[in-house]
Amino acid sequence: MTFKSHKRTKKERQLIILSVINWLLERFNNWQFEIMTAVFFGILTQGVTSKSEVKTFLTIFMMGYICSKLSLDITKVYSEVIWRCVKAMIWYTAFMTGYAISSTQLSNQLGLAWLISVLVYIIIQYVYPKLFRYYLFKKILNKSYLGIRKEGDPLPPKDNFFNDAKCPNAVERMRLINQKTIQTDYQNVIELSFINSAKKTGLHYFTDVETNKTHREFYDHDAEFLLVFQVYPFGFATPNASYFHWSLIQLTLSEEEAFTYLSMEHPLKISVKKDD
Incomplete structure (x- = not known):
């Protein structure tokens, strides 16, 4: 960027x-x-x-x-x-x-x-x-776009983080997510610098309506993302300026939780890195 x-x-x-x-x-x-x-x-x-x-x-x-x-x-x-x-x-x-x-x-x-x-x-x-x-x-951050919601809140819009996270080009993917996640007034001082993702695959049993037979198959039932936002007080213009930064917040997002109507016990997991 x-x-x-x-x-x-x-x-x-x-x-x-x-x-x-x-x-x-x-x-x-x-x-x-x-x-x-x-x-x-x-x-x-x-x-x-x-x-x-x-x-x-x-x-x-x-x-x-x-x-x-x-x-x-x-x-x-x-x-x-x-x-x-x-x-x-x-x-x-x-x-x-x-x-x-x-x-x-x-x-x-x-x-x-x-x-x-x-x-x-x-x-x-x-x-x-x-x-x-x-x-x-x-x-600062766009909760709706990130799919952060509580019981009774509407589902995330069609233009959401989980769709943009599937973009195959890393540069374009990070540009889109940063642009849509961070409010315009703060985009020159905050950046989503890292995304780690993992798919959850498990077993799914279902009954065929016509034959009444039970089938067993594997399917991807969830995708989790760890987002690390960092503060760059001197901006990103030069390498020397961008070297000075610190972690602002880390978010763990679940696609399954973002798109279910039922509330989860812990709909959002958040942690701030703490150094000794």
């Missing part, structure tokens, strides 16, 4: 700022919860175990955490080990801080702070994403 470089509009700036805030909130939420939890557990272990036993347990735990999920790729292993060492040391420091607190009043205050931390975590983890999703579907 080719776009001309231009000055960011007010709507584009608002989206960029909001997506940055969303990214920062996710990381702040994880860190504040993990650190406060480590302090809280440090307080709980007071009087239960000795300091030497705590240090031994934490050392074993930290080594297991650092060594877990290591890739065979040397570069990835190196960066992963460094990052996990940093996180483990932060957790260790927070835990030992809670363990070393001797004031009952301060312990009670930190216990209350941990409860507040849990509440903040729940709000940002489960409530805020719904508001952010509502904003995206209300202002």
Whole structure:
């Protein structure tokens, strides 16, 4: 896709700022919860175990955490080990801080702070994403075209994502989908950058009306698509500009769910990639 470089509009700036805030909130939420939890557990272990036993347990735990999920790729292993060492040391420091607190009043205050931390975590983890999703579907993404619907909503129009996804030419396919999915005001800063698809094939039994015989056959009963939308704050005009981007949202769409009159328990699955 080719776009001309231009000055960011007010709507584009608002989206960029909001997506940055969303990214920062996710990381702040994880860190504040993990650190406060480590302090809280440090307080709980007071009087239960000795300091030497705590240090031994934490050392074993930290080594297991650092060594877990290591890739065979040397570069990835190196960066992963460094990052996990940093996180483990932060957790260790927070835990030992809670363990070393001797004031009952301060312990009670930190216990209350941990409860507040849990509440903040729940709000940002489960409530805020719904508001952010509502904003995206209300202002930026075309729900009808994507086939995102609830019980009682009309079926997707004839001009929909699932038809355009069958276009054999990749360039034309992505151009059409981006053009129809993203509102015009945001097409210079958001892009549907990746689509992964998978067909579901299964068995189908049916009875012939004339012979009353039951037949068995295979058929494609569903197609699922994983869509990854990314934000490009500096546009797509040059490779250097397009290198700086981040994931905005990921959608998992089902063609079967989009074209059935019966509502599904989970009509739409959405996830925001979260990095440690």
